[in-house]
Amino acid sequence: MHLKFLFIFSLLLISAWLTAQNYTISGYVKDANSGEQIIGAYVYITDPLKGTTTNHYGFYSLTLPKGSYTFEVSAVGFEKWTQQIILDKNYEINIELKEKTYLIDQVVVTAERSDANVYDAQMGVVKMPVERIKTIPVLFGEVDVIKAIELTPGVLTVGEGSSTYYVRGGGPDQNLILLDEAPVYNANHLMGFFSTFNSDAIQNLELYKSGIPANYGGRISSVLDISMKEGNMRKYQLEGGIGLISSRIAVQGPIKKDTASFIISARRTYADIVMKPFMKTPLGYYFYDINAKANYIISPKDRIFISGYFGRDVFDVKVADDNFSTNIDWGNATLTARWNHLFSQKLFSNTTFIYSDYNFNFGAIQELYNVQLNTSIRDFQLKSDFAYFLKDGWNMKFGVEGIHHTFKPYTASFTMENSPFNLGNPTKLYAWEAAGYFHTEGDINKWIRISAGVRLGYYQQIGPFTRYLFDPITLTNTDSIVYGKFKKIVDYYQLEPRLLVRFKVDSTSSIKLSATRNTQFIHMVSPVNVTLPTDLWIPSTDSVKPQIGYQLSLGYFRNFLDNSLELSIEGYYKWLFNQIDYKEESLYENYILTNLDNNFTYGKGRAYGIELFLQKKYGTFTGWIGYSYGKTEREFPKINDGKPFPAKYDRTHDISIVLTYRISNAFSLSGVWVFATGNTATVPVSRYFIEGNIVTEYSDRNAFRLPSYHRADLSLTWYPQHKKKSRKIEESWNLSIYNVYNRKNPYVIYFDINGDMTQNNMTITAKQLSLFPILPSITWNFKF
Amino acid sequence: MRIDKLFFLILFITLSSCSKEIELDLPEPDKKYVIEGYIENDHYPVIAVTRNSSYFAPIDSTYVMNLFVLDAKVYISNGENEVECFLSTNNLINGAWPYLYYTTNQMVGELDKIYSIKVIIGSDTITGSDTMPSQVFLDSLWCEPIKDNDTLKDLWISYIDPPEKNFYRFFTKRQSRDNYFVPSALFVLDDIYFNNQFFKVNLIRGIENIYSDSTYQDPELGKYKVGDTVIVKTANMTRQHYNFWRTAEQEIYIGSSPFINPVRIRHTVKGGLGVFGCYASTYDTIVIN
CATH class of the missing domain: 2.60.40 (Immunoglobulin-like)
Known part of the structure; x- marks a missing residue:
């Protein structure tokens, strides 16, 4: 019903715009060097200033009244393109932007700077080309896109060097991470010290913290949209890097010049190989990942892309003396197949098939004991997105999608000398989702620009499934209902309105407002405080309701010095409902032989804060300063005696300063300084004795704070300037120093118990464990 | 410098001096x-x-x-x-x-x-x-040899779990060596895993105190010495009694891990902390051989 209404509304809107005498300029914006599309290039006319940005496929379309215009295209890292156009017919212009060759004494052309920060209605967004991320100092010599976004305000991490991030008080499962549109369910390698994203394979990323456009759905806190590189359309390239604990290599090139190209990139850690000769028990850990993508321009109107990711972490240890062996492996696999079709100069479509799989497997054997555990989530998704470009920079996006989920939240077995313990039968859960959306953006008048949309989501949990009716007092199943294959168990509808309004104050400043409702049908629950590969994804069921998030945000945006300095101040308030956690009293044995959700408690949360971001994108000196103040708490009936408590990721103050100075053509120096209020913790408040052992009584949940966190990193990058022009290699050496002043930041606190209880002689001291002291690393990057 | 040497240098820096003592300003606890x-x-x-x-x-x-x-x-x-x-x-x-x-x-x-x-x-x-619930009787108890060790044995017990809900604690006492019945560590058991079935388990010898050096220096840790006479006490409990011991044991053994939320102990008494419960016990004796 709602969809029908939207469709009619869209048609009316289209016909209203079509009545004037207008012409359209459309086409693709490409990198002149590689022939790859440029995402987010700013395409505009100067008088009056009106424009649009290229979409994820580099496509733009601008419809204007008949007239003469100065038409300009700019993108970060490229030289501006300008042309006078007399618009008296439709034009299809594919524009190629030249990469900016960096010269230290070059006078920076001010006109190329974009005022998108002030002009766009979108707020709460972080856009970062990977090239910029590559200048930031790194841990272990590995450029990491997730670590870079963690340096922006409103995005924080709890563990040292962790790739798990939290956005504006939302949990880790409330972040949608898309790699070429495919959801990535676990973005961590090596307990989070590395993210799953190989920077060589990535072109661009966008993070939405508020006002998430209606084409994105499924998570209530944020969307991180990562686009993989497409592959050079004109020449073969080999690039890579050799670091201390991992190396990577990427090959790309044309399959057919300017028509089809590919890119394959891979990396692997090799601590296991390097250390093998030195250790009696080999360090059996490594991870690897492979990204691959190919695309083919079938006709000027049609293009297909196929991309995929496969990564695994493997931990394999055998201790012969103790007859002990363990094997743990986990990882994601994604596959995306896309078809771009241009119905007309104004109507762009993209149809996508997506497969995503995450699984975790654990096995351990010691003499008589054998433990096996695995969890997984697998999705098949089909979606169709349309973009319709109207007059004067108005555009509409609409589309539909369907997803089928298979969850294996928990399958475990335990045997003792071939005698099995009953841990329940392996259970698979099934659900499907459908959604339709409509979103439009444009200028209402000279002062007001809006971006508004609505998304309608439908969700159904389907059989086979057995619902155990559970008595919470006796903790036993009193009855069960068995649902057959494809049988509906429960369904939910969710309407998600999204509204963003920008009021222009003057040519350099604006005020923006956004209000959104987001919902989420699938959830992650974790019995521990850190994100582990064992975290379970579970569907909404008749007792697990969809999570709902409301967010209001208000911001002031101002550019200084001819758009070279961008300032934003954003405040937000967020309400979260149907939050899920384990009941504090739940014991492992209560999970098995019943539905897992019988052990959950459902609560609510709220978060509010203010963020300040000052950024300089252009010139020899670039970087940003970010500050955020925030508070986030949760409240569950079965946790902390029902009292509200600060979330693990409640962080009062968070400061990041990221600066890069291009000393000369050959050298670039970067520095990072971060400060954060200490993490919350639950600490012992008293102790007593039971059976002669010490038993601890704890404070309220997260009632204590660890010491604050701060750290500085530096990096120096040397780009050797080869005198012989014939030498085609481009190389760089990156020396990074993590934690320059060797701050011993608290990773966790623990309690060291010394002495002998039976001798009545014991002391307890609090200790803090710090992970990384000053840590230099060097990486050689090459490209030829 | 070879890359592997550099790696070791960095690993050494990483692992050394990662831990330091800190002062935690905790308030005086309420008297309980x-x-x-x-x-x-x-x-x-x-x-x-x-x-x-x-x-x-x-x-x-x-x-x-x-x-x-x-x-x-x-x-x-x-x-x-x-x-x-x-x-x-x-x-x-x-x-x-x-x-x-x-x-x-x-x-x-x-x-x-x-x-x-x-x-x-x-x-x-x-x-x-x-x-006080009903008693549960063991079917048998026996010793199993340990590889390359003639002086120590593993102790096994077996029984058929009755159809009603049961919760167990096992204790052992080596005659003239132990002063009391020592609970078998991590053997506070819900019969959910083997309800109404034949069940056998390797009964690891309990430790008197986890904060005792002698516990970990004991060459007989978890095992039984040939020649010892061992009395096994099998105690059946109610759910509330079990819940206390299950959670208390979890807190004693793993409660201080900084990565997990602390266990909420299920006290069974009102007006204070702790437990009052009934054990329906049976006793069996074996000479380790």
Whole structure:
């Protein structure tokens, strides 16, 4: 019903715009060097200033009244393109932007700077080309896109060097991470010290913290949209890097010049190989990942892309003396197949098939004991997105999608000398989702620009499934209902309105407002405080309701010095409902032989804060300063005696300063300084004795704070300037120093118990464990 | 410098001096009383009353003795009679926990009866109640050899779990070596894994105290020495009694891990911390050979 209404509304809107005498300029914006599309290039006319940005496929379309215009295209890292156009017919212009060759004494052309920060209605967004991320100092010599976004305000991490991030008080499962549109369910390698994203394979990323456009759905806190590189359309390239604990290599090139190209990139850690000769028990850990993508321009109107990711972490240890062996492996696999079709100069479509799989497997054997555990989530998704470009920079996006989920939240077995313990039968859960959306953006008048949309989501949990009716007092199943294959168990509808309004104050400043409702049908629950590969994804069921998030945000945006300095101040308030956690009293044995959700408690949360971001994108000196103040708490009936408590990721103050100075053509120096209020913790408040052992009584949940966190990193990058022009290699050496002043930041606190209880002689001291002291690393990057 | 040497250098830097002592400014805890009480079929009750203390207070013998409350009024009832308990010092002689406890010789545990206690300390009153369940009998117990070791053995037990809900604790006592029945560590068991089925398990010998150097230096850790006579006590419990021991044991063994939310101990007494519960026990003896 709602969809029908939207469709009619869209048609009316289209016909209203079509009545004037207008012409359209459309086409693709490409990198002149590689022939790859440029995402987010700013395409505009100067008088009056009106424009649009290229979409994820580099496509733009601008419809204007008949007239003469100065038409300009700019993108970060490229030289501006300008042309006078007399618009008296439709034009299809594919524009190629030249990469900016960096010269230290070059006078920076001010006109190329974009005022998108002030002009766009979108707020709460972080856009970062990977090239910029590559200048930031790194841990272990590995450029990491997730670590870079963690340096922006409103995005924080709890563990040292962790790739798990939290956005504006939302949990880790409330972040949608898309790699070429495919959801990535676990973005961590090596307990989070590395993210799953190989920077060589990535072109661009966008993070939405508020006002998430209606084409994105499924998570209530944020969307991180990562686009993989497409592959050079004109020449073969080999690039890579050799670091201390991992190396990577990427090959790309044309399959057919300017028509089809590919890119394959891979990396692997090799601590296991390097250390093998030195250790009696080999360090059996490594991870690897492979990204691959190919695309083919079938006709000027049609293009297909196929991309995929496969990564695994493997931990394999055998201790012969103790007859002990363990094997743990986990990882994601994604596959995306896309078809771009241009119905007309104004109507762009993209149809996508997506497969995503995450699984975790654990096995351990010691003499008589054998433990096996695995969890997984697998999705098949089909979606169709349309973009319709109207007059004067108005555009509409609409589309539909369907997803089928298979969850294996928990399958475990335990045997003792071939005698099995009953841990329940392996259970698979099934659900499907459908959604339709409509979103439009444009200028209402000279002062007001809006971006508004609505998304309608439908969700159904389907059989086979057995619902155990559970008595919470006796903790036993009193009855069960068995649902057959494809049988509906429960369904939910969710309407998600999204509204963003920008009021222009003057040519350099604006005020923006956004209000959104987001919902989420699938959830992650974790019995521990850190994100582990064992975290379970579970569907909404008749007792697990969809999570709902409301967010209001208000911001002031101002550019200084001819758009070279961008300032934003954003405040937000967020309400979260149907939050899920384990009941504090739940014991492992209560999970098995019943539905897992019988052990959950459902609560609510709220978060509010203010963020300040000052950024300089252009010139020899670039970087940003970010500050955020925030508070986030949760409240569950079965946790902390029902009292509200600060979330693990409640962080009062968070400061990041990221600066890069291009000393000369050959050298670039970067520095990072971060400060954060200490993490919350639950600490012992008293102790007593039971059976002669010490038993601890704890404070309220997260009632204590660890010491604050701060750290500085530096990096120096040397780009050797080869005198012989014939030498085609481009190389760089990156020396990074993590934690320059060797701050011993608290990773966790623990309690060291010394002495002998039976001798009545014991002391307890609090200790803090710090992970990384000053840590230099060097990486050689090459490209030829 | 070769890359592997560099790697080792960095690994060394990483792993050295990662941990340091810190001062935590914790408030003085609220004063609470702790009950550790049980009654077993055919045995007199044992009810220890102690106090909590600040988490960092250093522990010496005076400290531990001072935790025991000596002036409590302790009453136990079997639903028919209520008797007042007296303070026993029997355990002080052999150093067994609890060093001081309240008991009575006017009441022994009987199957299927409901027992309740009332402990009065000044203006505080603590109460608790539990039901004595049925006994469960072992089918057999036997020893299994350990690879490359002639002097130590593994001890196994087996039985058929009755159809009704059961919760178990197992204890062992090596005659003339142990002063009391030592609970088998991590063997507080819910029969959910083997309800109404034949069940066998390797009964790992319990440790008297996890904060004792002698525990970890003991070459017999978890095993049984050939020649020893071992008495196995199999105790059946109610769910609430089980919940206390299950959560308390989890807290004692893994509670201080910084990565997990602390265990919420399921105290069974009202007005204080701790437990009062019934054990329906059976005893079996084996000579390790």
